[in-house]
Amino acid sequence: MKALALCMAGALALATTLAAATDAPRYDPLQTFAPFTYPDPVNAYRSGDGKPGPLFWQNRADYTIEATLDPASRLLTGRETITYTNHSPNALDVLWLQLDQNRYKPDARGAFTSEFPTEFTQGYRIASVEVDDGSGQLKPVKWGVSDTRMQLRLPEAVKPKGGTVRVHIAWSFTVPGEFGGRMDVNASRNGDIFEIAQWYPRLCVYDDLRGWDTAPYLNSEFYLEYGDFDYKVTVPSDMIVAGSGELLNPQDVLTPTQIKRLDEARHSDRTVMIRTPAEVTQPSSRPKQGGTLTWHFRMRNTRDVAFGASRAYVWDAARINLPHGKTALAMSVYPVESEWSRATEFLKASVEYFSKEWFPYPWPVAINEAGTAGGMEYPGITFDHKRAKGKSLHMLIAHEIGHTWFPMIVGSNERRDAWMDEGFNTFVDIYEDEAFNHGEFAPKRDGEYAPGGGNPADEIAKVIADPQAPALLNGADMTPENYRHPISYFKGAFGLVLLREQILGPERFDDAFRKYIATWAFRHPSPSDFFRFMESEAGEDLGWFWRGWYQHNWTFDMAVRKVEPVDGDWSHGAAVTVANLDRLVLPNTLRLTYDDGSAKDVRVPVETWQQHREYVVRVAGSRKVVSATLDPAHVLPEADRANDLLKVK
Structure with missing residues (x-):
């Protein structure tokens, strides 16, 4: 009997322990805030502040x-x-x-x-x-x-x-x-x-x-x-060639009328037709009949060049206004059946926005080319789908020309680190979409940013909860196609949104990010360089974020556990117990709503969780609290919003 009683007692204790373990938070401060190991070490070539070192070189x-x-x-x-x-x-x-x-x-x-x-x-x-x-x-x-x-x-x-x-x-x-x-x-x-x-x-x-x-x-x-390119393309004389860089011999391949129109476009904020739809089938729109013509282009300090060629191109152009009084030329070439009358307008606006916000466009010409490469970027030219129109065309053009900055200017390794290419570019697209024509096509909620079309924070929470989803630091070729957009584009972009809007704030982030672009322009930064640069310039230890968001797909779940008056009296304020239940930490907003309808927001920093799994936040006040809510604006990737709100009985 005694042995049986001991076994029953042991079983009961085990069951209690298992139940407690099941209900216990997965969060471990020692794991989340452990020293972060960067993928690449510091040496004389790459410094601890994320900048090129004293012996940095590049071929x-x-x-x-x-x-x-x-x-x-x-x-x-x-x-x-x-x-x-x-x-x-x-x-x-x-x-x-x-x-x-x-x-x-x-x-x-x-x-x-x-x-x-x-x-x-x-x-x-x-x-x-x-x-x-x-x-x-x-x-x-x-x-x-x-x-x-x-x-x-x-x-x-x-x-x-x-x-x-x-x-x-x-x-x-x-x-x-x-x-x-x-x-x-x-x-x-x-x-x-x-x-x-x-x-x-x-x-x-x-x-x-x-x-x-x-x-x-x-x-x-x-x-x-990177290097300089001097290239010539010989095609039948009835074809137009649109190539990366500057056309050096317009007198050989264009008509006098087209040369005049191009000069007009260089001084016009409105789109100028270089070759109209009606002229596409007119032999007079080419400088000679029969034989071939050689188009000669030059592009300096670039990592690649590409071109389009067709006898079917309509062609238009407009001036791009760049910082410090400089200009460039925006051009679009497309078949008559494409609804691309605003393509150059979209291209011009995108280049001007990215140049003003982040880094000036470095080349004399930017080109949209229409075909079936649904959306593909090369220095100075993008291949965009000829059937895109309206909002989808704007989104496509802004995204593809946005790749000028990542990875054409900031030359990260796309073949290994897709998130430094697609994620960074999708991030800057979000703000361009809001800025274009006073938000004509905003907000950006497409397959690259919020795949499900809903609130981005809720959408990304679904992605990172998927146990099969790879992490951002996973190699590009090891990321399955069905996760390529959700991880490289969406999670990569949302991470920077969190960094800018929730962790550092726009002022610190924007200053550091602009310096990162300028420092690594036409160079090859690694993920470690980016991590170190943002920490050093923004003045924040972010190892916990790099580990949780980039190295792992850790999920985020904070909860309101208890709300009660301090010392039993609401006039002394409120004591709110909040808990971090999962392995990712983020700064959060706690909103208290009072019985008169007023509200107060309190910021709960990540340092709260360096030594705690639960913490009592004391909020000064004199009125009765009727509810406490975490992340009231739904900007964080909460795994369980049901435990974010607690109503006071």
Whole structure:
């Protein structure tokens, strides 16, 4: 009997313990506020304040390219010279290049990771690879291709700290059809539209973080060196080419009327037609009939160039007003069936807003190009869907040109850290949407920001509660397609909204974020650089936020446990017991509502939870409290709003 009684008592105690454990908060202050380990260490190249260190270096790649497009066969043939400068402290006996067109081969690694492309090609056909070490003589190079990468085994190593080598490559490939991923050829009423991107062999980045960064091109985007581009594109004379950078020979490829209209557009805030819909089918809208024309472009200090080409383009343009009295040119090219009459207006407004708020647009021209690459960004040009119109067109244009700042100016590694590309850009889009034409299309509630179309805080709470959802610091190629927008875009953007509006405040955040952009403009920051920079400039230890929001998908759940008068008398104020129930912490607003209808807000900082799981907040007052509410504006990603409100009986 005694043994049975002891067993029953033990079982009862165990059951009580299990019940208590089930009801107990998951929150552990020692876990949430443990010292944060940054992904990359501090060294002489990257400093503890998130800025380039005293020995920071970055290599450079300048390109001269001549290409010819044959629309009938869809063959693009080119020759390029890459001048590569090695600023690193190491001699380089090999070079690695990206061959993104090999992604379209049936045996490509990327063919086994996603459903597109719908049409396979042979990828690159490399005709020759030679190097010039500076003596003027070209030497053949041993080279090997591995999926979407090519290694060049140099006859002589490129010297460190300023050594250069010139690489000459001849190549060709067949332009993939609709939809080929990030480039394609697609039909329109008056002719095919070619959207040409990732079209020339490009240097991989060699940096202080990984050496050669040779992540294969599966579907995630880019990591490229900066340099100057001088490129020529030869097409049939009836085609218009819209390319990244500045057109250097308008007298060769445009009519006198078009040149005059372009000059007018450079001085006009209203959209000026360069080639009207009626003129698209008129031979007189081209400077010559038959044969070919060569379009010559130049773009400085950029990591890439792209272009569109078609005989079907309508073309319009307007002036962009930039800070300090500078200007640029906004242009749109699109088929007659597109409802794009406001496209240049949208582009102009977006560039002006981003330039004023964050960093001036650095290039002379910004272009919208219409096709079927639903929304894709390259320096100086974006490919936007030709069927987009109205609000969706504004959203699309603002988002794609917003990529100018992330990652075209701030050159983060999209191939690994998609949230520093899509998340940052979606974040700045939110405020552009509110600003455009006095909020004509606001608020921004689209598939990139609030996928369910509801309150963003409630929508993101659903995302991070999903046990299958990857964390932001997860590699871009390891993020499943169904989580790409919810995590990289939505969670990435919402994290910055929290940082700006709830944690730091707009004044501290905006100042630090602008300095971050200016400091890392045309450079390659890592996630650690961003984390350290924002902490140092804003003056806040944010390790708890980096861990909970970026390293993990920790959920947030605060609750009001009890409301009672201090010392039993409401005239002495109220004592409100609040609890943090889950692993994420955030500053919160506690609102007390009194019996006369008035209310008082009290800010509960994150430091409250460094040593507590529950805390009694004492609020001065003289009237009876009828209710206490946490997060009354619903701006935080609460997992359970039911426990945010407690009514006093």
